[in-house]
Amino acid sequence: GQQVMQIPQYQHVQEGEDFTTYCNSSTTLSNIQWYKQRPGGHPVFLIQLVKSGEVKKQKRLTFQFGEAKKNSSLHITATQTTDVGTYFCAGLLIQGAQKLVFGQGTRLTINP
Amino acid sequence: DTGVSQNPRHKITKRGQNVTFRCDPISEHNRLYWYRQTLGQGPEFLTYFQNEAQLEKSRLLSDRFSAERPKGSFSTLEIQRTEQGDSAMYLCASSLTRRGNTIYFGEGSWLTVV
Numbered sequence: 001g002q003q004v005m006q007i008p009q010y011q012h013v014q015e016g017e018d019f020t021t022y023c024n025s026s027t028t029l030s031n032i033q034w035y036k037q038r039p040g041g042h043p044v045f046l047i048q049l050v051k052s053g054e055v056k057k058q059k060r061l062t063f064q065f066g067e068a069k070k071n072s073s074l075h076i077t078a079t080q081t082t083d084v085g086t087y088f089c090a091g092l093l094i095q096g097a098q099k100l101v102f103g104q105g106t107r108l109t110i111n112p
Numbered sequence: 113d114t115g116v117s118q119n120p121r122h123k124i125t126k127r128g129q130n131v132t133f134r135c136d137p138i139s140e141h142n143r144l145y146w147y148r149q150t151l152g153q154g155p156e157f158l159t160y161f162q163n164e165a166q167l168e169k170s171r172l173l174s175d176r177f178s179a180e181r182p183k184g185s186f187s188t189l190e191i192q193r194t195e196q197g198d199s200a201m202y203l204c205a206s207s208l209t210r211r212g213n214t215i216y217f218g219e220g221s222w223l224t225v226v
Contacts, residue, residue: 041219043203044217045215045217100155100215102156103154105154
């Protein structure tokens with residue numbers, strides 16, 4: 001079946017270091033959405049990428065969507081303690097039902 | 113925009129009991145989704161509605177689970193004869209197809225089956 005794989009599963013960094021999480025789909029995606037979930041919280045929408053090769057920035061966060069619309073990445077520059085949480089990518093399938101398929105998430109912890 | 117609202121936020125129930133969760137989507141959102149999330153995992157799709165029509169159900173949704181959206185607004189998710197394996201957070205989300213189908217989640221309903 002359709003799968004969205006996300007790596008790494010965990011990442012621990014020193015405050016100020018950069019962080020990247022990668023997302024790969026076995027099938028072409030209509031779009032990809034990124035969410036952040038704080039411990040004990042719910043997924044909060046960050047951004048949506050739709051176009052092949054699209055790059056979007058939100059302050060220290062940079063999101064990319066691959067040319068083949070099968071992979072994506074989130075890069076955080078100079079992490080801060082407020083960045084702690086689990087980052088999920090979620091792909092909207094191009095075929096079939098309109099449902100988001102989530103990756104397993106990357107849990108980011110930061111040493112202040 | 114009041115966001116997606118879910119209740120109850122927490123439910124502890126004995127095995128074998130029935131539970132029902134309610135979701136109120138963002139007003140005017142025509143699509144409503146139910147997901148389930150267990151610790152350390154990403155949300156797993158259960159089912160979704162477009163207006164009042166239930167368009168897809170995951171194989172995860174056994175016959176003990178039923179979801180309704182009778183008037184195309186709020187939705188309920190009922191779990192009958194709960195089992196310990198049903199313990200999870202049940203997330204509701206909604207979206208508006210005109211706006212690229214960005215999906216917004218509620219705060220979730222935590223279920224613990226003892």
